Amino acid sequence: MAVKVRIPTPLQKLAEGKGEVSVQASSIQDLLDTLEKNYPGMKERLCDSTGKVRRFVNIYLNEEDIRFLSKEETPLKDGDEVSIVPAIAGG
Secondary structure, eight states: OEEEEEOOGGGTTTTTTOSEEEEEOSBHHHHHHHHHHHSTTHHHHHBOTTSOBOTTEEEEETTEEGGGTTGGGOBOOTTOEEEEEEOOOOO
């Protein structure tokens, strides 16, 4: 199933400069693994050593935070849109 993934500007250099990619994935975990396979180095920036999404990385499925769904186990279906949004701190 094709899922559209929006890549944040700081990670676009890993995604061949693309701001949006399409991947085949059945869950958020599958999506993260596929991103790593297609764009090496992506997963280590998004996930900790246990494979969980880092605290400062927000992932949205169709504009809903996966933390309020099933986290990395959140299922995906054809046509879903996933946005990766790194937290931004400022002062």
